[in-house]
Amino acid sequence: MPTPTACLALADGTLFYGYGIGATGTCVAELCFNTAMTGYQEIMTDPSYAGQVVTFTFPHIGNVGATPEDDESADPVAAGLVVKWDPTQPSNWRSAQTLSEWLAAKGRIGIAGVDTRRLTRAIRAQGAPHVALAHDPDGKFDIEALVRQARDFSGLEGLDLAKDVTCAQSYRWDETRWAWPNGYGTRTGAAPKVVAIDFGAKRNILRCLADAGCDVTVLPATATAEDVLAQSPDGVFLSNGPGDPAATGSYAVPMIRGVLEKELPVFGICLGHQMLALALGARTVKMNHGHHGANHPVKDLETGKVEITSMNHGFTVDSQSLPAGVTETHVSLFDGSNCGIRMADRPVFSVQYHPEASPGPQDSFYLFERFRAAMTPAG
Ligand SMILES: NC(=O)CC[C@H](N)C(=O)O
Incomplete structure (x- = not known):
């Protein structure tokens, strides 16, 4: 041997x-x-x-x-x-x-x-x-x-890693998905302007936003509410990212609260979901071994439909900590953990899983469509 x-x-x-x-x-x-x-x-x-x-x-x-x-x-x-x-x-x-x-x-x-x-x-x-x-x-x-x-090694708890992987400067994103056949990128009508906060964004998320017809400007993780609002966005997207959400929340939560005051549509994925939950007053906890795969079943509690999703997270939003006015929209069918929330009265929503897949099934692309529709009610 x-x-x-x-x-x-x-x-x-x-x-x-x-x-x-x-x-x-x-x-x-x-x-x-x-x-x-x-x-x-x-x-x-x-x-x-x-x-x-x-x-x-x-x-x-x-x-x-x-x-x-x-x-x-x-x-x-x-x-x-x-x-x-x-x-x-x-x-x-x-x-x-x-x-x-x-x-x-x-x-x-x-x-x-x-x-x-x-x-x-x-x-x-x-x-x-x-x-x-x-x-x-x-x-x-x-x-x-x-x-x-x-x-x-101290582990990931308490570690803010988003600041290590975020972009150094803001930039515009205009690439759509590679060889995606459904023509999502060819819409008519004005493209809603989205500010995407890069906590460690996967490229395919930005492609999916562009495919859904959004005009995407990416800002670094440490952007303030003023930085975001200075772009005059129609909606704000909160990306995935590494590390402990509570640590990144120390600067991201004030930014998100500032955005929420302006009543803009907000959509978050994974770390972005955890950040939104923290900003709304919930808490996050470390999981035992997390969820990392491309076949995780998730139930949409509002439609009863099951989506097969891509997942990659080691922390989770404690659904018991969700305040009044915040609805749990999705749960994991593996362990019942929280997989989505929304504000009851506004288009502010987020999911723990990865609707952009890459890799994984594309059952959940509708969330990008939902975000676009929230920004362009007539479009
Ligand atoms: N994919 C992600 O955004 C991960 C979020 C967070 N770092 C977690 O592990 O739970």
């Missing part, structure tokens, strides 16, 4: 050996598992994964290589990845690099050859363990140091 060239050390001392792919070195992070069967590149470049190593439960990861078109942000933001099988040569005409080459070019570490079923059970039992992941082509590991690094 060849010498293992990568080691994943959990804070409790459990070790997983495998074969290193991508960059060499060590990273320290929180560990989660994602059950999506496709879209590893979109997952690795989703800024919401900052500070996390992702274990893919689907065994064949890397089969279609990597292409710049599939990046959800400029760089991979997940700290590293864990896969079961050593990736095979890519079989895809779109592939520009192998997964390992792509990870190496982006400075991200991977480990292949891990019993990801056993590891996933450990994640479920321990609740998002802290880990150190090391890749050394010579297979030399200081195990005590790795376990110590994992133990010393």
